Amino acid sequence: MVDGQTHGRVIDIVTEFANIGAGSAATALSSLLDVELMNDATTCEILPLSKVSEYLGGAKQVVAGTYTYLCGELKSGVLVVLPQDSAIALLEHLTKEKVVLSSLNQIQMSALKEVGNICLCWYLIAVSKMIDIDMIPAPPDATVDLLGAVLDMPLATVGAKVDTVIAVHTSFKAIDRQFEGYFLMLPEESTLKLILDRMGAPEQ
């Protein structure tokens, strides 16, 4: 898919693509939470399926993950992942009540889903504008569980055709308090080609 020569260029383009999406999502999240958020640089790694959760910090950590899948011309999984402390902080801020992650009530679960939904939508709006392709996300769903388990379905969806995936990862954190998380995009190969075309990668 990507040979040595084009490798660096591909990474650059996909990274820029994700930076724009993540920037837009973080801005939306900032105003929703009234917290100043900062994005870290996007990293883009080509990984075997078996190594993805390790790359993201280990399959055993408990996280809150919101996932959607793009099912239009562009095919990609997109996730917002929050470590458990940040998920608690976020939900307590929004619902003004004590939050226990192991037993979220309906309001808390739906707040989590909605925050994920807003982030994912802003991410997608920004990248969709940039490459001028409409994106059709499935309604997102959220869960709080082991990272490995959260990633299984997204990986199964992109992993059906290939043994390696491209994990495009942008983390964000609050400037003045303990709050962080990351956006993760897992594009299918055809989608990657489309992104590269639209963003002017030279034909090799």
Next chain:
Amino acid sequence: MRVQKVIGIGQLGICRPPEQLACLGLGSCVAVILYDHQLRLGGIVHVLLPKAPAKNNASEEKYADSGTRKLIRELAARGAAKERMVAKIVGGAQMFTNLNLTYADIGRNNIAEVKKALREFGIRVVAEDVEGNRGRSVYFDAETGKVVVETAFSPSRTI
């Protein structure tokens, strides 16, 4: 010190005492654990998808049907007898219940394909901790054949 090896998605591991094998954070993935008590020889395959495509140039270990068969072959090649092998199955949860996608039911399909492959060889499933909507971590001890299943929020259980 126990030697513990983590088996990731689409990987297969064989172990003898004192080794332990683990699969961390199984969602819709399934860990198939086979054990020959007499030889104290066992193995795990961590499968992601139900059925290997007909024209298969991908890895066998990724799929429930071909992965289970490969694990049986690998153990048999090391002297394990099919008649003595027993199976334990863990995983196959549905993590995102509201998503109406092709892959929504993947956990259940994975389990079905694993069981079908085991039946072909007449291997008995002696224990399982499957389905539901919770992720699981699995630890397999080749000394005893016991399997410990952990989840994010509830106490671990041994099967």
